[in-house]
Amino acid sequence: MAVFTPVSLADLSAWLLQFPLGRAHAIKGISSGIENSNFFITTDAGDYVLTIFENLSFEQLPFYLHLMDHLAQRGILVPAPVANNAGQLVSLLHGKPAAIVSKLSGTSQMEPSPLHCGEVGTMLAKMHLAGQDYDLQQDNLRGLAWWTETAPKVRDFLSPEQLQLLSSELQHQQTYAASAPYQTLARGPIHADLFRNNVMFDGTRLTGFFDFYFAGWDTLIFDLAVTINDWCIHLESGELDPARVSALLNAYQQVRPLSTEEQSAWPTMLRGAALRFWLSRLFDFYQPREAHMLTPHDPAHFERILRKRCEQ
Numbered sequence: 001m002a003v004f005t006p007v008s009l010a011d012l013s014a015w016l017l018q019f020p021l022g023r024a025h026a027i028k029g030i031s032s033g034i035e036n037s038n039f040f041i042t043t044d045a046g047d048y049v050l051t052i053f054e055n056l057s058f059e060q061l062p063f064y065l066h067l068m069d070h071l072a073q074r075g076i077l078v079p080a081p082v083a084n085n086a087g088q089l090v091s092l093l094h095g096k097p098a099a100i101v102s103k104l105s106g107t108s109q110m111e112p113s114p115l116h117c118g119e120v121g122t123m124l125a126k127m128h129l130a131g132q133d134y135d136l137q138q139d140n141l142r143g144l145a146w147w148t149e150t151a152p153k154v155r156d157f158l159s160p161e162q163l164q165l166l167s168s169e170l171q172h173q174q175t176y177a178a179s180a181p182y183q184t185l186a187r188g189p190i191h192a193d194l195f196r197n198n199v200m201f202d203g204t205r206l207t208g209f210f211d212f213y214f215a216g217w218d219t220l221i222f223d224l225a226v227t228i229n230d231w232c233i234h235l236e237s238g239e240l241d242p243a244r245v246s247a248l249l250n251a252y253q254q255v256r257p258l259s260t261e262e263q264s265a266w267p268t269m270l271r272g273a274a275l276r277f278w279l280s281r282l283f284d285f286y287q288p289r290e291a292h293m294l295t296p297h298d299p300a301h302f303e304r305i306l307r308k309r310c311e312q
């Protein structure tokens, strides 16, 4: 759990004067995030979520906030950013960029059934289509370039077997990314972190995708692989659950059928999606940032998933 930058009700009250939301009544730190400082806030105008960005710069933020705005306008269920009185979606709080977005109803479904997975597949495909005419460009900042740059920073902490896995998988992903078939894959703005904890449900009704702060342009099939590697697995073993995989993939393809190239890329994408989170978890585990409350995610989970996807 993490709140990296504390904000008091007095701090919020002063800062909120620039928003058309009336007075601040309450602020409560949210402990479950690991990237940013998040708070539920209550104002005269209702309940919202305040995020202080710990790693992203002022220049990078319009990409994410305008993307959420763009998707919301096209009927995709995502939080809507609130502009301040000057029309800005981002402004400084305690010297860091901060934004307010609408609060989604519901809770995260941490034990999804095929029904939940079908809902996610449908909304993900609709989101991929709705993103096609988004005109801001930013690479996936946790893509292959980041994997390549981060691997040397965690090497010293790994066993010989782990080092071998990391090196060979990185090599496999680099070779594939340099190949002709890779260039044909459909691209667009992707969520890139669509885990169970980043989707809200009310019963089996999906109420929204959130936490877009890893979004960037990348292959759509990579986004699907990230999603399946979390939603459709048995968490203890990392094994894929065929019923949930079919539900999510079928629902996705009802809206956006996969191309032949995407189908061929699938095993490599599942491996790349596992590598991405193994690396970020290793990095957070061995190079932790300061936080007032922090529980790092377990890197062994994605190491296990990567090994399983390589065996398959």
Ligand SMILES: Nc1ncnc2c1ncn2[C@@H]1O[C@H](COP(=O)(O)OP(=O)(O)O)[C@@H](O)[C@H]1O
Binding pocket: 030, 032, 033, 034, 035, 036, 037, 038, 049, 079, 101, 102, 103, 104, 105, 197, 198, 210, 211, 213
């Ligand atoms: N727009 C939102 N509506 C409702 N709850 C939200 C919203 N944004 C964040 N939350 C809550 O805050 C928690 C942490 O947010 P998250 O974006 O995952 O943090 P981080 O980016 O730091 O990992 C979520 O698990 C969720 O409970």
Ligand SMILES: N[C@@H](CCOP(=O)(O)O)C(=O)O
Binding pocket: 032, 033, 034, 035, 193, 195, 197, 198, 211, 277, 280, 281, 297
């Ligand atoms: N989903 C990632 C971590 C990113 O944290 P989030 O709370 O912003 O989703 C992981 O599980 O490693």
